[in-house]
Amino acid sequence: MNQNININFSANISLTIKREDLIHPFVSGNKFRKLKYNLLQAKDENKETILTFGGAFSNHIAAVAYAGKEQGFKTIGIIRGDELLDKIEENPTLKFAQQNGMEFVFVSREEYRNKSEASFTEKLKNKFGDFYLVPEGGTNQLAVKGCEEILTDEDSEFDYICCAVGTGGTIAGLINSALPDQKILGFPALKGDFLIDEICIFAKKNNWELISDYHFGGYGKINLELIEFINSFLETNKVPLDPIYTGKMVFGVIDLISKNYFPPLSKILLIHTGGLQGIEGMNLKLRQKKLPILKTNV
Known part of the structure; x- marks a missing residue:
């Protein structure tokens, strides 16, 4: 299900989130x-x-x-x-x-x-x-085949498709199924450039780029800025984001828009890859650190 996100951008950029997290209550x-x-x-x-x-x-x-x-x-x-x-x-x-x-x-x-x-x-x-x-x-060849089915005909209108990157299978599927004029942007949750080689094992096109500036210190790392962003996003858009993957990707996209990374009138599709079950575990860590917790509903 695609859901429009109501954020006003000066360059008339449109932002839509594909709610893959709603596919299944536990295998999302x-x-x-x-x-x-x-x-x-x-x-x-x-x-x-x-x-x-x-x-x-x-x-x-x-x-x-x-x-x-x-x-x-x-x-x-x-x-x-x-x-x-x-x-x-x-x-x-x-x-x-x-x-x-x-x-x-x-x-x-x-x-x-x-x-x-x-x-x-x-x-x-x-x-x-x-x-x-x-x-x-x-991630293996069959996993990439499944991820190639994320994009459908209704997604042909988008110029950019953005997703979080863990092991590289999801972005490889998106790369393979995207149209020739679409650009795939991946936002790694981990530090390091090793993911490029992993993605190239399965990806068949060169229509993609990794944006490595939004891992917040590495896998599983989070800070007050990201907590506040995820909670604010939930309150404003009624969309929960996980702190390991999609939350960082959405933060990155919105930050890039503010820095004029995308051309005016760009249509951007964000892939929500699920992972919301991890919020409960993250909140255990946040309480131990005496930081605010992540909200799961408005």
């Missing part, structure tokens, strides 16, 4: 898109178990747990940080995943870095038997 946004064809493939291969990877407050872990239960799969989550083993009840994401049937394996951050190694996968197969492996964040 790009997670729904990324899992769609992976789950179909797992069924085609007669797999009974989905195994994947993620951190403490991972949208991907929560989505795989629910989607797996919904589709009749057993799910296993390899979780970064062995210190989380006895903290499941305190962690809303892990608690939700466990309630939806996911079995956890907690590994040290050092061991987690080896998750892509064949020896690591072999060890998991020896322990759990045959499984369908979905990478961390869900």
Whole structure:
């Protein structure tokens, strides 16, 4: 569902947000898109178990747990940080995943870095038997295929399409399905330029650019300015934004408009990739730091 955002800009720029977060109550946004064809493939291969990877407050872990239960799969989550083993009840994401049937394996951050190694996968197969492996964040060729379906015919009017970038699968899908005269802008949630290489694995065109100035210090980092922006945006536009991905992207786009980055009369589409389940976990951290919390409704 596309929703116009009522913000007055001097250059008559129009801003519309595509509410991918409304696709599914628990498997929302790009997670729904990324899992769609992976789950179909797992069924085609007669797999009974989905195994994947993620951190403490991972949208991907929560989505795989629910989607797996919904589709009749057993799910296993390899979780970064062995210190989380006895903290499941305190962690809303892990608690939700466990309630939806996911079995956890907690590994040290050092061991987690080896998750892509064949020896690591072999060890998991020896322990759990045959499984369908979905990478961390869900990005693979089938995930990109799902994300290519985000844009529809009604989106052909837009000059710019903007999205947050985590592992690169969502933006790759948008790049591949965009029209020749459309420009895709990605706003990384992480520091560093390594994402360019990751995106180029799957992207087939050169109609894109990464804007790396709005990560707010790196993955999972947030400050008072971003908190106030997200809360104000919710109050004004009745659209909740998550603090890890979409909130930073929307902040960045509006800041770029104020700096005359976009030509006059530009039509901009913002992709809301979901991730709202992570707000509860972020608010736990904000309370510990005695910062204002993120609101979830007006």
